[in-house]
Amino acid sequence: DHMCSADLRSWMAEWHLDLTLGVEGDVPAAVFNPREAFGSHSDSDHVYNTPRAWYMQRCLNPSDVWDGPDADYTPESDDIPWSRVPERKVTIEDIKYVLSSHYQGTEYDCYGSKGTPATRGAYRPIGINRNSQLAVLQLRPYAQPAYRAVQWMAFGSNSFNALVPLYANVETMPEYYAGTQARVTSENFYWANRLIGALADVRFHECGRAVEDYQEKVGGMGHKQIHDVDAAVAALPEAEVPAELARANEEFAERVRVETDALLGKVLYTTSCAMKNSFAMNDNVR
Structure with missing residues (x-):
């Protein structure tokens, strides 16, 4: 075997x-x-x-x-x-969950309330801060060879990111995914996810719902994207398929950018409200 x-x-x-x-x-x-x-x-x-x-x-x-x-x-x-x-x-979601995990539901969860401080820090999580890139390669036997291969991609710490589908059999990739440089900018998917992870980590429980909603929404969008694009290219001559797949990848990247920017705004707001130097006039009222 x-x-x-x-x-x-x-x-x-x-x-x-x-x-x-x-x-x-x-x-x-x-x-x-x-x-x-x-x-x-x-x-x-x-x-x-x-x-x-x-x-x-x-x-x-x-x-x-x-x-x-x-x-x-x-x-x-x-x-x-x-x-x-x-x-x-095993589903795409199973793979993402396992590779994003930090021992949820056990006393070893670094964000959890079970166990003790010692048990919660005992083991190296799978979804760790220095995750940089996750790829899930999907070869779908029910799809035609010209658009059979899909590479699901995520960047940054897996506990806070989402998988996005990209068709293979293309010559270019969306700049939002491919143009990562040393300069930190939210205009790049990698750095946007890095910023989200760093901000959400320190207020995990306050930001957790927003992160989970984002992951589920982007995942659902991804499956619908594949369903719709498969249907759109099925009748095309094989020579025309790569260009259409590249166009679809670009279009979906822009939709992912909108959702990612929205999540970044939410976790930035939540975390900034908890900064230690916050102050209001009624803070010293007894």
């Missing part, structure tokens, strides 16, 4: 990487665990890598027991399955 180099087993034997107990010679596929052969169990894994695998599988295979004293696996378990099938088909 997995691809590997044809000489992987002989290479493992040469370098003595078979760590399966009680097995001599070739290891049957049913008992071979690549994590034992090629992975690590370092102390840093238990705060940096393993908790993220735990939370991803917690989302995609929720029938296992992930919490409490009888949990099948904990954030520091070394035996979390290294490869498995999700309990249902």
Whole structure:
């Protein structure tokens, strides 16, 4: 069920990487665990890598027991399955949620109220401040090859951004997405998302509803965009499709700009109202 180099087993034997107990010679596929052969169990894994695998599988295979004293696996378990099938088909939204997560619903959520300050800062989130770019590549077997490929893109910290769809099979990309320079400007999608994340983070609970509304609206707009553009290009000669896809990408980028600017205005207002140097004439009235 997995691809590997044809000489992987002989290479493992040469370098003595078979760590399966009680097995001599070739290891049957049913008992071979690549994590034992090629992975690590370092102390840093238990705060940096393993908790993220735990939370991803917690989302995609929720029938296992992930919490409490009888949990099948904990954030520091070394035996979390290294490869498995999700309990249902995975959507674009599932991928975005998992890669944006900060252990929501657990005592390890850095924005949460469960647990203690120690548990809330124990593990590296998946949606971290230094996320820069997320790409989800979608090859749709039900669409014609000329417009089958869609690349969903997000920039900045995943906890605060939204995925936007871009058709592949084009020669240019919208300047709003592609023109990122060192100068910070809200006229660029990357920097706009960076500003939103930095502002919303410090007032997470006050800004959370606006961020979630933005993510859901842009996501819904994206699916409708794909539906409408697919229908529009279906009857075109194949040679004309790339230009139409590029035009559609440009048009959608402008719609995303409007929504992103609106969110930036909301979180800027909310966070600026909570600045420590705020003052009103009735502040000192007793």
